[in-house]
Amino acid sequence: GQSLEQPSEVTAVEGAIVQINCTYQTSGFYGLSWYQQHDGGAPTFLSYNALDGLEETGRFSSFLSRSDSYGYLLLQELQMKDSASYFCAVRDMDSNYQLIWGAGTKLIIKP
């Protein structure tokens, strides 16, 4: 079957660095996406990894290891506005390239 696991909640301090992990199990892995969702809002795209390694976009970076079926999102210089839920989503070739979503990680940032 297909499954994704990510922590339900992570707490960090403003200005710090936090890592949100995602492990997945799918038969037709094609790539891993990360989305941010503020309470009551729509998901917004953050990053996408199809190959092993680190992708950097400003304060956010995403890493993928296909051999370990594992990825993470790294947020640096945390700001209060980063308080949100973060979702990993796997693009699955065996599901006609549709996204399969994790349950989300709620990031709580303390001043």
Add this chain to the structure above:
Amino acid sequence: DGGITQSPKYLFRKEGQNVTLSCEQNLNHDAMYWYRQDPGQGLRLIYYSQIVNDFQKGDIAEGYSVSREKKESFPLTVTSAQKNPTAFYLCASSIGREETQYFGPGTRLLVL
């Protein structure tokens, strides 16, 4: 400005009633999607369409129906057969099936 619009923001359904949620995009995207999100959960795919006049069922299509008569529009009908419709409904679009999905602001459906 290009984007995806959904209406209404809130929708109330009475017992036995069908309701239709609107989704419009002016991004010239070929693919469109409907997701359902329950509190504290990830997104689950209801239906998707990769081209006009064609659509496929997602993981939780029962009790829902869609149409794709125009490239810009992908309305979702929640039928009376959907016994637990209370949720946050999100519409998304992408250039193609392998491309990044962009989301509308969502419609929150509540049952009276």
